Amino acid sequence: MGRFHRHTDGTVHEHEHPDVRHDVGDHTGYRESGTVRVEVLENLLAENDRVAAANRLDLERAGVRCVNLMSSPGAGKTTLLRRTITALSGTLQLGVLEGDIATSLDADELASLGAPVSLVNTSAGFGGECHLDAVMVRSGLGRLALSDLDLLVVENVGNLVCPAEFDVGEDARAMVYAVTEGEEKPLKYPVMFRAADVIVVNKVDLLPHLDFRMDRFLGHLRDVNPHARVIHASARTGEGVDEWCAWLLHVHGTPTQRG
Amino acid sequence: MCQAIVDTVTAHASGRQVRRVTVRIGHLRQVVPDSLSFAWEVLTEGTELAGSELVVEHVPAVVECAACGERTTLDWPVLVCAACGAVDVRLVSGEEFQIASMDVAEEVP
Numbered sequence: 001m002g003r004f005h006r007h008t009d010g011t012v013h014e015h016e017h018p019d020v021r022h023d024v025g026d027h028t029g030y031r032e033s034g035t036v037r038v039e040v041l042e043n044l045l046a047e048n049d050r051v052a053a054a055n056r057l058d059l060e061r062a063g064v065r066c067v068n069l070m071s072s073p074g075a076g077k078t079t080l081l082r083r084t085i086t087a088l089s090g091t092l093q094l095g096v097l098e099g100d101i102a103t104s105l106d107a108d109e110l111a112s113l114g115a116p117v118s119l120v121n122t123s124a125g126f127g128g129e130c131h132l133d134a135v136m137v138r139s140g141l142g143r144l145a146l147s148d149l150d151l152l153v154v155e156n157v158g159n160l161v162c163p164a165e166f167d168v169g170e171d172a173r174a175m176v177y178a179v180t181e182g183e184e185k186p187l188k189y190p191v192m193f194r195a196a197d198v199i200v201v202n203k204v205d206l207l208p209h210l211d212f213r214m215d216r217f218l219g220h221l222r223d224v225n226p227h228a229r230v231i232h233a234s235a236r237t238g239e240g241v242d243e244w245c246a247w248l249l250h251v252h253g254t255p256t257q258r259g
Numbered sequence: 260m261c262q263a264i265v266d267t268v269t270a271h272a273s274g275r276q277v278r279r280v281t282v283r284i285g286h287l288r289q290v291v292p293d294s295l296s297f298a299w300e301v302l303t304e305g306t307e308l309a310g311s312e313l314v315v316e317h318v319p320a321v322v323e324c325a326a327c328g329e330r331t332t333l334d335w336p337v338l339v340c341a342a343c344g345a346v347d348v349r350l351v352s353g354e355e356f357q358i359a360s361m362d363v364a365e366e367v368p
Contacts, residue, residue: 035362
């Protein structure tokens with residue numbers, strides 16, 4: 001039977017066979033050939049979650065609410081944000097933490113509309129990561145004057161998989177999904193669809209030209225996430241942008257006329 | 260992801276020779292065991308963890324139903340009770356992403 005004991009570093013381990021002596025084989029590499037099982041039980045995202053909690057605390061102290069905005073590449077996050085900055089101008093000071101693998105194209109575009117933008121290029125020192133994690137967001141937060149902001153939107157790297165795994169310190173998670181991506185993606189990428197509090201179904205102006213069946217998509221979505229709010233929108237025409245902005249105001253805590 | 264395992268294990272090993280590392284991954288996590296094993300070989304090459312084995316322990320997705328109280332296992336990422344079909348379920352397991360244990364060469368007392 002194993003015998004548990006605790007080391008000074010806090011790890012607990014058990015000898016699997018303390019009474020068996022290994023007298024055969026080559027033992028020149030080490031004096032004992034026994035193997036000890038060390039219980040670790042450490043969450044692999046523990047470090048990320050610690051930094052996310054620090055981000056959340058900093059944002060809360062500065063009175064800033066934070067939304068993590070995720071989607072696949074080309075779903076329309078930046079176009080929606082461009083509309084959002086214009087629509088909320090004068091009501092709410094919006095800041096953007098822009099995550100892109102490379103280039104400052106999106107960041108430059110949003111900054112030209114008057115929103116403070118902090119760019120995190122994940123290829124510069126972060127190994128070309130396909131998502132933002134709490135540490136990268138922390139470095140981006142350091143370049144923003146948080147006390148000047150009401151709401152911060154973290155525009156994550158375009159990717160339907162990895163961003164959903166990392167808490168960055170946000171208050172709510174939003175996802176942009178383009179109808180050109182097909183009906184079945186909620187079942188194929190359930191982690192992100194399940195993580196989202198709101199899903200902006202974008203590019204609805206293209207529906208007459210597509211075979212996309214909204215009822216099928218919504219059925220799949222409800223299967224993986226029965227609670228998410230759905231907003232039908234076209235960032236190109238502006239349809240649904242009011243409803244999206246009302247949701248952002250709700251996250252911020254501003255009373256809206258629509259309730 | 261795999262680098263996080265390497266870092267955590269290296270810290271816990273504190274110089275001891277590591278032979279096997281067991282990670283526990285929930286069914287609902289987007290982790291491919293073969294990719295993880297491949298990444299493990301690449302990342303440990305030339306380090307003190309070289310030659311160690313990575314064992315991936317799969318944790319099934321289990322939900323508990325608020326309506327009928329049954330605990331059922333899911334194959335599909337759709338969160339419904341397999342007993343009564345209700346969607347008001349609480350996830351009991353399936354989101355694990357944890358280093359469970361590691362086997363190290365026994366220390367000389």
